[in-house]
Amino acid sequence: GPKVLQIPSHQIIDMGQMVTLNCDPVSNHLYFYWYKQILGQQMEFLVNFYNGKVMEKSKLFKDQFSVERPDGSYFTLKIQPTALEDSAVYFCASSPGRRSDYTFGSGTRLLVI
Amino acid sequence: QEKVQQSPESLIVPEGAMSSLNCTFSNSASQSIWWYQQHPGKGPEALISIFSNGNKKEGRLTVYLNRASLHVSLHIRDSQPSDSAVYLCAVASSGSWQLIFGSGTQLTVMP
Numbered sequence: 774g775p776k777v778l779q780i781p782s783h784q785i786i787d788m789g790q791m792v793t794l795n796c797d798p799v800s801n802h803l804y805f806y807w808y809k810q811i812l813g814q815q816m817e818f819l820v821n822f823y824n825g826k827v828m829e830k831s832k833l834f835k836d837q838f839s840v841e842r843p844d845g846s847y848f849t850l851k852i853q854p855t856a857l858e859d860s861a862v863y864f865c866a867s868s869p870g871r872r873s874d875y876t877f878g879s880g881t882r883l884l885v886i
Numbered sequence: 887q888e889k890v891q892q893s894p895e896s897l898i899v900p901e902g903a904m905s906s907l908n909c910t911f912s913n914s915a916s917q918s919i920w921w922y923q924q925h926p927g928k929g930p931e932a933l934i935s936i937f938s939n940g941n942k943k944e945g946r947l948t949v950y951l952n953r954a955s956l957h958v959s960l961h962i963r964d965s966q967p968s969d970s971a972v973y974l975c976a977v978a979s980s981g982s983w984q985l986i987f988g989s990g991t992q993l994t995v996m997p
Contacts, residue, residue, distance in 0.1 A: 777929070806985075815990065816930070816974065821983040829983040864929050872918055872978065875985065877929030 775799040779865050779878035780847075786885055791853035794881045796865030798848055805848045806866040806875065807840065809833060816864065822848065823871075855885045888913050888979050892988035900996050905962040907991045909975030914953050920985070921949060921960045922974040930974055934960070965995045 778797040786792045798805055807819040820830040822840050837856070842848040848867075852859055862882050866875040889912040899905050911919070918937050922930035934949050936942045936958065941950045946963045962969055975988040 808987075816987040818984040818986070831984065866929070871983070874920070874932035874935065875930075877922075877931070879927065879929050 775876060777865055777867055777876050777878035779881050781881060782879065783882045784884070786855055786883070788857055788885050789854045791851065792855055792883065794850040794863050794865070794883070795847040796849065796878060798865070798867030799869075799876050802867035802869050802876070804868045804871060805842065806868075807850050808864045808866065810862045810864060810880070811860075812862075819850075857885050859883060860885045888977055888986040890975055890977050890986050890988040892975050892991050894991060895989075896992040896994070898994045898996060899965050901965065901967060903965050905965045905969065905993055905995070907960045907973050907975075907993070909958045909960075909988055911956050911958070911977045913977075913979055914956060915980050917980045918978045919949075919951060919958045920976045920978075921947075922976060924972045924974060924990070962993075965993075967995045967997050970994050
């Protein structure tokens with residue numbers, strides 16, 4: 774079936790540096806999401822993006838986080854500056870409707886050292 | 887904030903058996919419940935969803951929702967080794983864009 778592509782699959786970055794996680798969602802999907810999963814813990818919602826706007830964000834979506842999808846290209850999550858506690862797997866998802874099945878990518882494994 | 891709890895944490899069944907997974911949620915106004923399957927190193931994949939009280943069957947999967955007891959279960963008939971994965975229960979609340987996930991059940995089907 775249609776897939777969500779996440780680039781890169783792994784990223785190691787020095788604390789304090791900026792990182793951009795890229796997501797290529799399913800082409801006809803309108804709703805985009807980022808979730809964070811720390812090893813051994815449950816998946817947690819970060820942010821939802823629709824029609825060029827953030828519709829909802831959680832308390833995990835710190836001021837250092839931002840999302841955008843310029844001109845229908847990649848849906849990106851930017852963290853600037855990074856902190857050690859940002860180390861996690863970040864999953865991007867997209868859906869055609871608000872209450873539709875999500876299609877998840879395989880995740881970007883981010884390690885902040 | 888919606889809370890989602892899954893049991894058991896891990897389940898081992900022989901090939902051909904029925905696997906039964908449980909999920910409880912905290913808000914009876916929760917609109918929709920999904921079950922996702924996640925293999926190691928991959929993202930979750932949607933299996934089946936339910937919105938109304940009662941049951942829904944798709945192939946070898948049956949899901950039961952009881953809003954009064956805030957409980958949903960997933961049953962996998964004729965379990966196969968390829969069904970071995972983590973199963974995640976996810977709940978969407980009215981008025982929120984979030985999916986709240988449980989911590990998962992690790993299912994192992996022994997050949």
